[in-house]
Amino acid sequence: MRSDPDVNFLLDPVAALGRATLALVRHAGALTLFALLGLSHLVRPPFYWRVFVASLIDIAYYSLPVVALTAVFSGGVIALQSYTGFAQYHVQSAIAGIVVLAVVRELGPVLAGLMVAGRVGAAMSAEIGTMRVTDQIDALYTLSTDPMKYLVAPRLLAGTMALPFLVAIADILGVLGGFAVSTTKLGFEPGAYIIATFNAVKPLDVTVGLVKAAVFGFLIALLGCYHGYTSRGGAEGVGAATTSAVVSASILLLAFDYLITDLFFAQ
Template sequence: MNAVLDPIAALGRAVLGLVRQSGALAMFALEGLSHLVRPPFYWRIFLSTLIETGFFSLPVVALTALFSGAVIALQSYVGFGQYHVQSAIAGIVVLAVTRELGPVLAGLMVAGRVGAAMSAQIGTMRVTDQIDALTTLSTNPMKYLVTPRLLAGTIALPCLVIVADVLGVLGGFTVSVAKLGFSPSTYITATLDSLKTMDVVVGLVKAAAFGFLIALLGCYHGYNSRGGAEGVGSATTAAVVGASILLLLFDYLLTDLFFSQ
């Protein structure tokens, strides 16, 4: 009997743990957002996080987008060559970059870079009792540490995705013209004909959601870290892995919401 009940009990504990963790994360997010409408707002933390998330993440996001666009053009040329529809490459590149690759790749790069940094910074403050010291100084830790970072992440990632969209299309254009023999004017015309405002807007909506999730997971795991340096390391890992999984999950949900009809 135990051989049958033990796996069921383990599954039940896992489900309850997931529900408990999801509820705690949701309450953490609501508390962080509630401080947006209650002064004071710590602009210095917000601006420094905005620069750290946006400006200093620009090189890795730009290179990722540029080479991704180039690879899409190359792979599309090989695949479409079997059906003699190479003229569709420009449309495929702009569609893939604006709808999916721009937001998703930028989000994953920022999750690995900024999400980990947020979790490590706040986690270090937790295990060294600096967060308790903020409370002693009559400073709300959520308002000071979490709220500015949530807003900065939500704003910074769409700005990065705009750059990623442009560079991704540029990468496809460069490879198509320099290597595959396309006419520059024809490629640009096909790109503009395929570019739709809705695709760009949905990509930016995804980016805002991804930026919020990355900041949320980084702050949450750092804020709740325990156990010294080992706990900070575990929180950092959990922040990056959790943000990446939620990013892909919400990418599917938002894609289904906007493009399922």
């Protein structure tokens, strides 16, 4: 029996959408199970402190330069752009508040997260993916070492703890960048700018940014470990896993940024 071309023309997009949906659900379920398994190893001994400390230093210390430069220039750009818009309505005095709130609540966590995702997420995925395709993960089993406990759990905790530290530094440097531009280029009086900054920011604003940072750090480490751990196909597979880790982490960071912002929106 010959198929009707018109029917196939209508059903093919539906079938493709169905396959894409099933694949998305399958990957989401696998990622959720992977995350739960990794978290379960955090509360079951032994815990590999040496791997945790090495991961913490790699994420927090070696990511600091790129995060710091990004924050400083972002704060300066916010000050300049705010002045351009607010000068039309003669409300330049609000620039200090705009800079500190934008940096502390949004740009600090998001930009730091994206920078770390590009640097650390890719490195984690490449390292674990190389161990997978060279059978080093299988070798861990022969040494009576659980790869999830040795490779994944310490990195999840390190990512969750390192990002709030980086974001706190980014917040300070971002506000200082806006302060430097405002006082040297836009003619603001330093004392008045500092007072306006402290009047604008509240403890909840800092808390929201740090909560975002912890979630972002967990997501970056999770996706870096997951894509590396599940990579296949030699060097090509490792490269694909690295790309997938960075892209998926960046997308999930922005999605969770909206969800957390919406959660605290009425506060």
